[in-house]
Each structure stands twice: as C-alpha cells, then as structure tokens.
Amino acid sequence: MYLTQLLHKALREYPNDEAVVFGERRQTWAQLTDRVARLAGVLQTLGMGPDDRVGILGLNSDRYMETVFAALWGGGVFNTVNIRWSAPEIAYSLDDCDTRILFVDDEFASMLGAIRERSSALQKVVYMGDRTAPEGTEDLRDLISGASPVADAGRCDRDLAGILYTGGTTGKPKGVMLSHGNLYLSALSTVIPACRKDRIVGLHSAPFFHVAGIGLLLQLSIRGGTNIILPRFEPLPVIEAIGREKVEETFLVPTMLRAVLDHPEFDSHDTSSLRCFIYGASPMDSALLKRAMKKLPNADFLQMYGMTELSPTVTMLHPEIHSDPARHHKLMSAGCPTHIAEIRIVDPMDNEVPRGQVGEICARGPMVMQGYWNKESQTRDAIREGWMHTGDAGYMDDDGYVFLVDRIKDMIVTGGENVYSVEVEDVLLQYPQVSQCAVIGVPDEKWGERVHAVLILREGEELDEADLTTFCKEHIAGYKCPRSYEVRDQLPMSGAGKLLKFKLKEEHWKEKGRNIG
Numbered sequence: 316m317y318l319t320q321l322l323h324k325a326l327r328e329y330p331n332d333e334a335v336v337f338g339e340r341r342q343t344w345a346q347l348t349d350r351v352a353r354l355a356g357v358l359q360t361l362g363m364g365p366d367d368r369v370g371i372l373g374l375n376s377d378r379y380m381e382t383v384f385a386a387l388w389g390g391g392v393f394n395t396v397n398i399r400w401s402a403p404e405i406a407y408s409l410d411d412c413d414t415r416i417l418f419v420d421d422e423f424a425s426m427l428g429a430i431r432e433r434s435s436a437l438q439k440v441v442y443m444g445d446r447t448a449p450e451g452t453e454d455l456r457d458l459i460s461g462a463s464p465v466a467d468a469g470r471c472d473r474d475l476a477g478i479l480y481t482g483g484t485t486g487k488p489k490g491v492m493l494s495h496g497n498l499y500l501s502a503l504s505t506v507i508p509a510c511r512k513d514r515i516v517g518l519h520s521a522p523f524f525h526v527a528g529i530g531l532l533l534q535l536s537i538r539g540g541t542n543i544i545l546p547r548f549e550p551l552p553v554i555e556a557i558g559r560e561k562v563e564e565t566f567l568v569p570t571m572l573r574a575v576l577d578h579p580e581f582d583s584h585d586t587s588s589l590r591c592f593i594y595g596a597s598p599m600d601s602a603l604l605k606r607a608m609k610k611l612p613n614a615d616f617l618q619m620y621g622m623t624e625l626s627p628t629v630t631m632l633h634p635e636i637h638s639d640p641a642r643h644h645k646l647m648s649a650g651c652p653t654h655i656a657e658i659r660i661v662d663p664m665d666n667e668v669p670r671g672q673v674g675e676i677c678a679r680g681p682m683v684m685q686g687y688w689n690k691e692s693q694t695r696d697a698i699r700e701g702w703m704h705t706g707d708a709g710y711m712d713d714d715g716y717v718f719l720v721d722r723i724k725d726m727i728v729t730g731g732e733n734v735y736s737v738e739v740e741d742v743l744l745q746y747p748q749v750s751q752c753a754v755i756g757v758p759d760e761k762w763g764e765r766v767h768a769v770l771i772l773r774e775g776e777e778l779d780e781a782d783l784t785t786f787c788k789e790h791i792a793g794y795k796c797p798r799s800y801e802v803r804d805q806l807p808m809s810g811a812g813k814l815l816k817f818k819l820k821e822e823h824w825k826e827k828g829r830n831i832g
Contacts, residue, residue, distance in 0.1 A: 316499040317471035319388050321537045322348045328539070332514065335542045336560065337377035344539070350381050352464030354455075355389030359465065361416055361439050361453070365390045366475055368412050370437075372396040372405065373420030374546040375523050378443040378455065380532065382418050383477075383523075387495075390468030393477045395524040397488075398422075399810035402429035404488070408480050410436045412490050412688045419452070420444045422546075427452070472496045478688055479526050479623050490688030491526075491623045501626035501682040502533040504653040509617055509633060511564065511591055513538040518556055518565040520548040525811040526623040527596055531566050540564070548812065550578040558585040566593040568812040573603055573751070576610055587613050595619040595628075597813050598719060598737050600744040601647060608637060620649035620719070624703055626682040629656040630717050647741070648716040649709070656680040660711050665699065668710075673720055673735075676709045677702040708735065725816055727756035729764050734795045736816075742790045743768060743797075746783055748776040753806055753814055754797065757823040768797035769819055771806065778802055 325334065325344035334344040342350070363369060369386040371393060373379055386393040394414050396405055405426070409417065413436050419427060421444035431437060431451075440452045448454035470476070476495045480488040505511075517535040519542060521528040535542055543560045545552055548571050556562060567575065572594060575581060592607070592614040599618070608616060615634035621627035632650030636642045652658045659667050660674040668674040683703045686694035697704055708726060709719040720726075720735035727734040736754035743752045751771040759765035772778060780800055787796040807818040 316496045317387075317467075317469065318476055318495050318499055318533065319351075319384060319467050319470075320499075321533075321539075322351060322384060322388075323467070325536075325539055329514070332539065333541045334536075335377045335380060335544060337544045340377055342377065347377075347381065347384075349464060350459065351384045351388050352467070353459050353462040354381055354385035355468075356465040357441075357458045357462050358385055358389045358391060358416065360462075361441070363389055363391045363416060365468070365470075366392055367416075368392045368394045368414040368478060370394045370396050370409055370414040370417040371524075372398065372417060372423045372426075373443065374398065374422050375519060375528070375544050376420065376443075376546060377544060378418075378420070379523050380542065380544065382443065383529070383532075387470060387476060388467050389465065390470055392475045394490075395477065395479055395529065397480060397524050397810060398522060402426050403433055406430050406433035406437075408488060408490070409434045411480075411488075412478050415439065416441065418443050418455070421446055424449050424452075470495060473685070475685065477529065479524075479529070481623060489690055489693060492685040492688055493526075493623075493626050494685055497626040497682055497684065498530070498533060499537075500655055501621075501628055501653075502530065502537050504655045504682070505530075505619060505628050505631060506534055506538060508654060509631060510615075511538065511617075514540060515563040515590075516541045516543060516560055516588075518543045518545070518553065518560070518562040520545045520553050520571070521566055521568070521812070522547070522810055526627040527566065527568075527811065530627050531593070535564070550574045551580060554578060554581055554584045554586065557589060561588040563588055564591040564593070565589065566595070568596040569594060569599045569603060570597070570751075570808060570812045570814070572599075572607055576603075576606060581610070586611060589614045591615050591617060591634075593617045593619060595621075596811060598740070600741045602744050604646060618650055620717070621678075621682075622705055622707075624684040624697065625656075625678055625705075626684065629653055629658060629678045629680070629682065632716075645714075645716050648712070648718045650717065651715050652678075652717070653682075655682060658711065658717055659702070660709060661702075661704075665702075670713050671710055673708055673710045673733075675723060676705045676707045676717065676719070678705065679703070722816075725755070727754075727764050727766055729756070729759070729766060729794060730762045732794050734766055738791060739766060739768070739787070739795055739797065742787050743770070743783075745790070746786050748772050748778070748783075751806060753816055753819055755816055755820050755823070757799070757820070759798070762798075765798040766795065767799045767801070767823070769806065770800060770802050771804065772802055 330345035
C-alpha cells in the first residue's frame with residue numbers, strides 16, 4: 316500500500332480527466348503527476364533524503380496538494396504545519412522533527428523572519444506563492460520549470476508518510492506519525508462501505524494541515540475524483556463553488572455547516588448537485604442535522620468519527636440511518652466501526668464495560684498511528700496492548716453503535732453526579748433563542764463544579780435564564796441543567812473549526828490552581 320499508487324492508477328486509466336481545480340488553474344491527472352514527479356526531483360536536489368521531513372505552511376491550494384505528493388514520491392515525509400500557530404510554535408514543530416525544508420505561500424511569508432530566528436533545523440525555504448519570492452527563498456516556479464521527473468521512490472506500508480501535530484492544548488504539541496499503510500487503509504475503509512462513487516467532483520474547504528483535510532484529499536483522489544480546492548473555509552465561496560462546479564461531495568464540521576445554512580444567500584444558489592455530505596470532527600446537534608437534511612434534500616448524509624492518531628476514521632454513521640425515520644434514534648451516535656477498526660469501551664483499569672455503560676473509547680487496527688515523534692512514554696500511555704486510548708467518553712449500544720458523551724477531561728462532576736456536556740448542549744440548541752453554545756464545569760463552593768453554559772444568541776434575542784432553565788428541566792434531569800449562564804458574541808475555535816473548551820475553562824479555573832487541558 317503506497318499513497319502515490321493513486322497517481323500511477325490515474326495516469327494509466329484516466330490521464331486526461333480533471334484532477335484539481337484551484338481558482339483559474341485546472342490540471343489533469345497527467346499534468347498533476349508530471350508536476351509531482353518533477354517537484355520530487357527538486358526536493359531531492361534541495362537535500363531531501365529517505366524519511367526526511369518537508370514542512371508545508373500555507374492555505375489550501377493545488378501547490379499544497381502537489382507538495383504533499385511530491386514529498387511522498389521522492390521518499391520523504393510531509394509535515395503539515397498548523398496555520399493558526401505563532402512563529403515560536405511553528406519553529407518548535409519544525410525543530411521537534413528536524414524539518415529542514417519548508418514550503419510557504421503568500422499568506423504566511425511575512426512570518427519567515429520570526430520562524431528562522433527561532434528554528435535551528437530550518438535550512439531552506441521554498442516560496443509557493445504567486446507574487447515575488449521573498450528574499451532568501453527559492454521560487455517554486457523557477458525550481459520546477461527546468462526540473463526533470465524522477466522515479467517514484469516506492470515507499471509503502473509501514474514507511475512513514477506524514478507527521479501531523481496535535482493542537483498542544485495540554486502541553487507541547489505531539490507529532491503524530493502516520494504511515495502509508497495507516498492513511499491508505501483508512502481512506503479505503505471510509506470509501507468502500509459507504510457507496511461513495513468514483514470519478515466525482517468534490518470540494519475541499521477544511522484545512523489541509525488537519526488530518527481531516529488530508530484524509531478527505533486522499534479519499535477523493537483514490538477514487539479518481541476532481542478536487543475543487545478553496546484556500547480556506549468561507550460560507551459564500553463554499554455555496555458558490557457547489558453551484559459553479561456542480562460539486563457532488565463535500566465535508567464540513569458542524570460550525571461550518573451552520574455558517575453555510577445561515578448565510579443570507581444560501582437559498583439563492585443551486586446546491587442540488589450535492590449527493591454526499593460528510594460531517595464530523597465535533598458533535599453535531601440534532602436540530603442542526605435535521606435542518607441540514609431538509610435544506611439539502613438530494614444529499615446522502617455521512618458522519619465520520621476518529622482522531623489524528625487514528626488516520627483518522629474509526630466509525631461511520633451511514634446514509635441509510637439518516638434517510639430512514641425508523642432508525643433516527645441512532646442519529647446522535649457516531650455510527651459503527653469501520654471494517655478495519657475494532658472498538659471497545661473500557662473503565663479506568665482497561666476492563667471492557669457492559670453495553671450501554673459509559674467508559675473510554677479505545678480503537679485497534681491498522682489505522683492506529685506509529686506513535687508520537689520522539690515521545691516514547693506518551694506513546695506507551697496512549698497505545699496499550701495495541702489499543703489506542705482516545706480520551707473520549709462514550710458507550711456502545713446493543714447494535715454496536717458508538718455514542719460519544721464527552722471528552723473524558725470535559726466531564727463535569729457536580730455534587731457527585733457525572734454530567735456530559737454534549738447531552739446538555741444538545742438540549743440548549745433546541746431552545747429557539749440559542750444559536751451556539753458550550754457547556755463547561757466551573758468552580759462552585761457547594762457542588763465542587765457546577766454546570767455552566769456559554770451561549771451565542773440569535774440576532775435580536777435576549778436571554779431569559781428562568782425560562783431557559785425550565786426548558787432544560789423538561790428534557791434532562793435537574794442536576795444536568797446549567798446553574799449559570801453567560802452570553803458571548805463568539806466562541807473560541809481552532810483552525811479546523813473545533814470548539815476550544817479549554818480556553819473557556821481556563822478563565823474560571825486559573826485562580827484555583829487547577830490545570831485545564
């Protein structure tokens with residue numbers, strides 16, 4: 316199993332089909348493969364040897380896609396740099412895994428000085444933008460114009476393919492090592508059972524530095540699809556691209572989906588081409604899901620659950636669950652394990668718990684990461700007897716469906732009772748005045764922790780705490796209902812659209828001597 320196989324297959328079977336579209340640039344699979352093979356030679360000339368890391372700091376683009384595949388073709392390893400990080404954080408990740416070559420685009424060229432000052436590993440910078448190359452960088456246009464293609468290095472199976480860094484919310488970011496086999500098998504396992512067709516048009520707006528972005532790029536490319544790439548997520552460009560390119564498949568996290576559906580121009584654009592809508596990366600509340608299914612009636616809905624360390628997908632909630640009202644009691648699940656994944660739910664002693672009982676979700680299979688770069692003890696803590704411990708709390712029902720209830724560290728213990736924030740958030744989002752919310756535990760002298768809700772209200776609405784509390788008590792037990800509220804204009808989000816609860820919690824706990832991760 317080697318990730319460049321999809322390029323060889325495309326070159327043999329459909330070389331003149333469109334592979335990638337970015338703005339005005341359009342490439343066939345033959346053109347893309349030629350650029351990848353020539354860029355691989357450039358990388359080798361710049362000093363990339365087997366297993367050497369190549370950093371990529373930029374917005375989504377065709378050049379980003381080429382660099383990922385060129386690193387693999389040339390025998391190297393891609394390191395997709397988090398675009399939300401500061402210069403010191405970026406320099407740390409480069410030095411941590413000895414990344415000596417860095418590709419950078421126009422958006423982040425201004426950070427180069429600060430990164431170079433702090434990085435001891437970085438030796439060469441390749442500019443992949445469209446303006447004038449900054450001083451001290453190599454211009455990709457010049458490098459590739461005179462380059463000759465080189466043979467595929469043939470890296471495969473357990474050979475390292477990529478290093479993707481975790482967010483670092485509980486300490487220094489960790490480099491997750493994913494092999495060719497990890498990523499290839501994970502991509503196949505999400506494609507084969509879900510009836511996702513070959514040779515379709517797919518839209519990418521999730522950031523490529525994130526495992527979901529890379530995973531979806533592979534899932535579409537492995538089927539010979541056309542990759543429509545947007546530089547970043549913005550609601551209107553997503554809506555416009557679906558209509559303009561007749562997009563059949565796309566992925567959005569729930570916060571992105573809400574922004575698309577809420578956009579005032581959504582109904583004035585044609586989204587009828589969409590046939591497969593994929594969601595995941597964070598919990599989807601039932602009200603938003605049902606609204607999306609109504610707004611996108613031609614699309615099959617497909618949920619994926621996983622994490623970077625799992626390459627990334629281990630469970631899927633298939634379209635037939637979404638389309639069959641008799642099975643809608645499963646809609647709030649994360650689905651069943653993929654064909655290559657085993658899932659079990661364990662207690663703190665790693666004993667499997669009975670069906671329906673909450674514990675930690677663990678996964679085993681060929682999609683489990685190789686480990687954390689140069690962090691053997693943390694790797695041993697995460698992977699025990701082959702089982703990756705996700706840190707997610709959940710349960711499995713009698714039919715094998717996995718239900719997430721919270722991150723284990725986000726569980727609220729109030730008066731001796733466990734409260735899972737996802738359950739409370741789902742109720743709050745059914746209240747007509749609430750647009751978005753986050754539920755956290757905050758210090759309380761009487762209860763130890765109390766359930767606290769941070770809300771974004773719909774435009775023009777005001778909060779009636781008593782009425783909202785009454786509403787909650789009609790749906791969940793009283794001890795689960797928020798005892799305090801606050802209203803904000805926005806919630807802290809990661810570059811991948813995930814809610815950063817630790818930022819909300821640290822404001823309340825920083826004076827209590829508790830380290831919130």
